[in-house]
Amino acid sequence: MVEETADTPAVLYIDLHLIHEVTTPQAFTLLRDMRLPVRRPDLTLATMDHSTPTTPVSSFKDLAVVGESAVRQITQMQQNCADFGIELLDFDSDSRGIVHVIGPELGATQPGKTIVCGDSHTSTHGAFGALAFGIGTTEVGHVLATQCLLQRRAQTLAIDITGRLTDGVGAKDLILAIIGKIGVDGGTGHVIEYRGEAISAMSMDARMTICNMSIEAGARAGMIAPDATTFEYLHGRPRAPRGDDWDAAVLRWSGLGSDDDARFDRAVSIAADRLQPMVTFGTNPGMVIGIGDPVPDGAGDASFRKALDYMQLTPGKPLTETRVDVVFVGSCTNSRLSDLQQAAEVLKGHRVAAGVRMLVVPGSQQIKKDAEAMGLDHVFIEAGAEWRESGCSMCLGMNGDTVPAGQLSVSTSNRNFEGRQGVGARTVLASPMTAAASAISGRVADPRTFL
Amino acid sequence: MTAAVKRIRSRTVVLPTKDIDTDQIIPARYLTATSREGFGKGLFHDLRFNKDGSPNQAFPLNQPAAAGCEILVAGNNFGCGSSREHAPWALLDYGIRAIISTEIADIFRNNSLKNGLLPIVVDADAHQWLLENPGAEVDIDVAASTVTLPDGRSLPFPIDAFARYCLLEGIDQLGYLQQQNESIEEFEKARPWKP
Numbered sequence: 001m002v003e004e005t006a007d008t009p010a011v012l013y014i015d016l017h018l019i020h021e022v023t024t025p026q027a028f029t030l031l032r033d034m035r036l037p038v039r040r041p042d043l044t045l046a047t048m049d050h051s052t053p054t055t056p057v058s059s060f061k062d063l064a065v066v067g068e069s070a071v072r073q074i075t076q077m078q079q080n081c082a083d084f085g086i087e088l089l090d091f092d093s094d095s096r097g098i099v100h101v102i103g104p105e106l107g108a109t110q111p112g113k114t115i116v117c118g119d120s121h122t123s124t125h126g127a128f129g130a131l132a133f134g135i136g137t138t139e140v141g142h143v144l145a146t147q148c149l150l151q152r153r154a155q156t157l158a159i160d161i162t163g164r165l166t167d168g169v170g171a172k173d174l175i176l177a178i179i180g181k182i183g184v185d186g187g188t189g190h191v192i193e194y195r196g197e198a199i200s201a202m203s204m205d206a207r208m209t210i211c212n213m214s215i216e217a218g219a220r221a222g223m224i225a226p227d228a229t230t231f232e233y234l235h236g237r238p239r240a241p242r243g244d245d246w247d248a249a250v251l252r253w254s255g256l257g258s259d260d261d262a263r264f265d266r267a268v269s270i271a272a273d274r275l276q277p278m279v280t281f282g283t284n285p286g287m288v289i290g291i292g293d294p295v296p297d298g299a300g301d302a303s304f305r306k307a308l309d310y311m312q313l314t315p316g317k318p319l320t321e322t323r324v325d326v327v328f329v330g331s332c333t334n335s336r337l338s339d340l341q342q343a344a345e346v347l348k349g350h351r352v353a354a355g356v357r358m359l360v361v362p363g364s365q366q367i368k369k370d371a372e373a374m375g376l377d378h379v380f381i382e383a384g385a386e387w388r389e390s391g392c393s394m395c396l397g398m399n400g401d402t403v404p405a406g407q408l409s410v411s412t413s414n415r416n417f418e419g420r421q422g423v424g425a426r427t428v429l430a431s432p433m434t435a436a437a438s439a440i441s442g443r444v445a446d447p448r449t450f451l
Numbered sequence: 452m453t454a455a456v457k458r459i460r461s462r463t464v465v466l467p468t469k470d471i472d473t474d475q476i477i478p479a480r481y482l483t484a485t486s487r488e489g490f491g492k493g494l495f496h497d498l499r500f501n502k503d504g505s506p507n508q509a510f511p512l513n514q515p516a517a518a519g520c521e522i523l524v525a526g527n528n529f530g531c532g533s534s535r536e537h538a539p540w541a542l543l544d545y546g547i548r549a550i551i552s553t554e555i556a557d558i559f560r561n562n563s564l565k566n567g568l569l570p571i572v573v574d575a576d577a578h579q580w581l582l583e584n585p586g587a588e589v590d591i592d593v594a595a596s597t598v599t600l601p602d603g604r605s606l607p608f609p610i611d612a613f614a615r616y617c618l619l620e621g622i623d624q625l626g627y628l629q630q631q632n633e634s635i636e637e638f639e640k641a642r643p644w645k646p
Contacts, residue, residue, distance in 0.1 A: 001631075001634060001635065001638045002631060002634055006612060007612050007613060007616075008612075008613050009611070009613055011628065011631050011634070011635075013635070013638055013639075015646035016646060022482050022483070022535075023534065023535065023536070025485035025486075026485070026486065026487050026536075029485075029486070030625075039635075043646055050479075050482075051482070051483050066483075067483065069483040069484060069485075070483040072483070072485060073483045073484075073485055076485050110646075113646055118534060118536075119533070119534055120532065120533045120534040120558060122534075133558075134533075134534035134558055135534060135558070135561075136534055136535070136536035136539075136558065136561065136562035136565065137536040137562075138536060138562065138565040138566070138624075138625075139561075139562075139565070141625065142624065142625055142628055145625060145628070145629070146625070146628040146629060146631070146632070146635060147635065148628050148631065148635060149628075150613070150624055150627070150628065152611065184470055184528060184531055185470075185527065185528040185531065185554050185556070188528070188554060188556065188557055189557060215532075215558075218528065218531060218556055218557065220557050220558075248644070249644070252644065284470050284472065284531070286470075301469075302467065302468070303467075303468050303469040303470065303526060306468060396474075396479040397478070397479055397480055398479040398480050398482060398483060405502070415472070415474065415532060415533075417472045417474040417475065417532060418474070418475060418497065419474060419475075419478055419497045420474050420479070423478070423497055423502075424497075424502075
């Protein structure tokens with residue numbers, strides 16, 4: 001809206017502001033203190049996902065399972081949205097779910113929009129060719145009050161994916177391999193554009209998995225050029241344009257891709273056809289190996305050693321020998337319908353191994369409904385897994401769903417940080433197929449043996 | 452709104468681990484609070500305390516020499532992970548006013564600057580010296596954008612000109628955005644498509 005100068009950052013107008021209960025209370029307090037209204041409640045959409053339970057909620061008693069302060073946070077969110085005229089997809093809404101799942105599902109996420117949210121996985125929405133990134137609570141306040149943000153232009157990083165993914169290897173494996181290659185700080189200061197044959201062939205669900213984890217490489221945002229797959233996904237969704245507006249929008253969106261001769265600050269290339277299913281072995285998403293590969297020794301690096309000690313893993317051995325206690329399928333990375341379908345495909349006709357707890361948490365109530373219409377819930381329940389209401393669940397230990405100390409979890413979420421899934425929890429990040437295969441085996445397992 | 456930050460002179464406390472993420476800085480279970488105060492209690496909680504709740508004596512912040520240190524020297528890529536502003540709030544509440552590393556994650560750096568916590572990136576040589584000399588008396592001058600080491604070496608650090616101006620004057624950036632109101636209204640009226 002206003003261009004940047006040497007002395008001042010650009011003023012960026014925000015087209016969609018997604019908000020949730022955890023990173024907004026202090027911003028609303030500021031508005032109240034300053035007696036400011038929300039400038040564009042119509043461009044603001046609220047839901048509750050982080051500190052909400054994934055068991056059914058019909059009363060405050062149900063909410064209390066997550067603790068007193070979480071209940072306070074949830075009721076404050078309801079009050080804030082009511083007071084400031086913001087639409088909240090509350091517990092009784094069929095449209096509620098994880099903030100990064102419902103934006104696209106409702107068609108609110110669209111190519112060319114600027115989208116922010118007080119959550120680092122806002123990068124997910126870049127799958128539609130939107131500029132989408134996470135902000136802190138102070139900036140949430142800025143956007144609520146002015147619909148604008150102060151921003152410096154980011155550097156650009158092109159990631160070219162050559163070839164196609166093979167059977168049993170999915171978008172999650174590809175993004176983990178990318179983070180392993182460029183490192184957890186490989187994207188710092190950059191916006192990534194993912195492109196190439198494997199990306200063009202991907203569904204929107206898979207593209208969202210890719211862009212979702214851009215932040216795990218330190219990138220400010222991740223993007224994929226909108227194409228026919230994007231338009232087909234959005235067509236007819238509740239908040240997508242209709243009629244003549246739709247035609248005009250598609251025309252505009254079609255011109256958003258990078259020019260053929262566009263210059264990037266950096267470029268990296270990766271071969272999709274050579275990838276195996278990927279699993280993390282350490283305490284950040286860059287510490288990742290192919291499922292058949294041995295855990296590296298880190299060449300004496302102290303931080304590396306500390307991570308292996310925490311994970312209780314030995315260098316030189318593959319992860320496939322490792323016993324599994326918990327399997328989690330869910331999170332803004334891998335809780336969409338196709339993720340659940342892939343997990344169910346592996347799980348069908350099998351049982352979750354004795355001693356393993358498997359939790360399947362759809363990303364939204366709509367996905368839950370769609371999955372149930374396809375009978376996926378029966379596959380999960382008959383295999384011995386728990387089938388829940390939507391929410392962030394075990395991705396982060398703040399809503400009642402946690403991994404007990406010392407236990408090993410194979411998780412389709414995005415962060416294997418120390419304590420992320422619960423104090424002392426040991427997390428192995430993997431695809432929905434690898435998660436399902438591991439649930440059956442009771443050990444970290446290659447899904448290709450089940451296909 | 453925020454107090455001006457001009458100069459910080461303090462001994463350093465050193466946390467050499469690389470890739471310290473915001474879940475380490477403040478675990479998610481502390482994020483159900485609805486005010487900005489009091490997050491210092493949860494700072495580095497699962498590193499600072501043993502399972503039984505007693506302080507982990509081996510953790511750098513728990514050592515007697517760390518008392519009163521306002522500058523944290525950290526391993527590469529400090530503050531990676533989530534966008535939680537609770538991370539800089541926790542550090543400030545505990546008494547840390549500057550972080551020095553070779554790389555600081557984008558969202559954390561941005562959040563820090565908005566709260567008067569200084570994110571400072573120095574070159575690998577200076578960083579190595581700081582890692583090896585915990586307790587060094589360091590002088591950070593925001594106006595000059597330099598870190599001065601005890602031997603007199605003065606290291607320039609990069610900082611966005613606007614962020615520096617806001618720090619030095621104690622200006623909240625919301626005020627600046629509000630001044631753009633006319634441009635915002637014009638933009639909303641003139642844009643060819645409506646979000």
